[in-house]
Amino acid sequence: MQFRSLKPSDSSALLQYFQSLSAETRMRFGPHDFDEATAQQICNGQMEKCIAYIGLDNGRIIAYAIVLQGYTLGDYNRYLHYEIEMDNEHDFTLAPSVADDWQSKGVGSQLYSFVENQLRAKEAHKIVLWGGVQLSNQRAVRFYLKHGFRTLAQFEYQGTNLDMVHHLL
């Protein structure tokens, strides 16, 4: 398995990855659209303040995570109410995903370790979740707890969700 950031030549493989995601996974993971224009924009580094990482198995993308430096507007407005310091330069917002046929096999954990190391190298202080995590997504909640996140608060948006944070310092 190989992990790296995306490059312009990955755009058709990324689109294929997006198109392969099941309705169930898309219900859990939706930081952006999954169309061709978005895949190109991400691979060309044109998504403002975002970096995307992939996991490859025999040349096929089987895991993908997008990371935003700072906070999305919606997340920022919720986090203002929590008693934590917010730093748009050193805090990063994460949305991870694994291809349906590879979920629950440890790939997400490897991807997360890779991303965490990349962000530590950028002197990250905290990692938060893009739009939180759905409370009903028990696998993801357990996944985040296993990787050092703690729950900050619960909020309602199309169901109950959790804001979770990983302090790296």
Ligand SMILES: CC(C)(COP(=O)(O)OP(=O)(O)OC[C@H]1O[C@@H](n2cnc3c(N)ncnc32)[C@H](O)[C@@H]1OP(=O)(O)O)[C@@H](O)C(=O)NCCC(=O)NCCS
């Ligand atoms: C969440 C996700 C990124 C995790 O990646 P993954 O490769 O499946 O995760 P891993 O195999 O590394 O670890 C999953 C953990 O959850 C556990 N788990 C699996 N199914 C579970 C379930 N139904 N309920 C609770 N825990 C579960 C696994 O046992 C494992 O923990 P363990 O190693 O302590 O046993 C991936 O499942 C995914 O893409 N899900 C769909 C999209 C999504 O939810 N993205 C996150 C949005 S916030």
